[in-house]
Amino acid sequence: MVAFIVYDPDHSASAKPVTEYGDCPAEDVADQGGSLTSVAVPESQMATFQNAVALIESPLWADSTIRTLNFNPATETLSLSILSPSGMSERTVDAIRTQLLADSDWTQLADAPLTPAKQAQWATYRQELRDIPSQPGYPGSVSWPVKPT
Known part of the structure; x- marks a missing residue:
C-alpha cells in the first residue's frame, strides 16, 4: 500500500x-x-x-x-x-505562531537529540513560521508550515 x-x-x-x-x-x-x-x-x-x-x-x-x-x-x-x-485576526495568528516557535525551541539547542539533517529541517520550519507575516493574505489566509517528524 x-x-x-x-x-x-x-x-x-x-x-x-x-x-x-x-x-x-x-x-x-x-x-x-x-x-x-x-x-x-x-x-x-x-x-x-x-x-x-x-x-x-x-x-x-x-x-x-x-x-x-x-x-x-x-x-x-x-x-x-x-x-x-472570516479570517483570523493578526493577534490570533501571532499567538499560534509564537506557541509553535516556543514548542520547537528545543530543536535548536546544541545538545538536542537530533541529527544535523533533522536539526536543519527544524530550522527551516522555524524560519517558515517567522516568515508567516510576509505571506500574501496575512493574517486572514495563512499557509502554515508542517513541522518535521
Whole structure:
C-alpha cells in the first residue's frame, strides 16, 4: 500500500489543492483520480503528508475552518493552508505562531537529540513560521508550515 493524492493539474496556482487522498496498492495509484491527476506521495514528503492529514482531520478546528492540503508538482512538495472564512485576526495568528516557535525551541539547542539533517529541517520550519507575516493574505489566509517528524 502507498499513500496517494489527487489534484487538478489545470488549477492556476503552482500549489494545486489536493481533492482526495488515501492509501491503495501502488499499481492502482493512477486509477484514483478519474479525470484528475493522482500520484503517490513522494517519500521525501511522507512526514509532511502524515502531519498535514492529522491536522486536516483534527477535531480541534472549528467546523468553519477551511483546511487545504496543496501539492506543487514542479517541486513535488506538499503544504497545508488553514483559513477561517472570516479570517483570523493578526493577534490570533501571532499567538499560534509564537506557541509553535516556543514548542520547537528545543530543536535548536546544541545538545538536542537530533541529527544535523533533522536539526536543519527544524530550522527551516522555524524560519517558515517567522516568515508567516510576509505571506500574501496575512493574517486572514495563512499557509502554515508542517513541522518535521
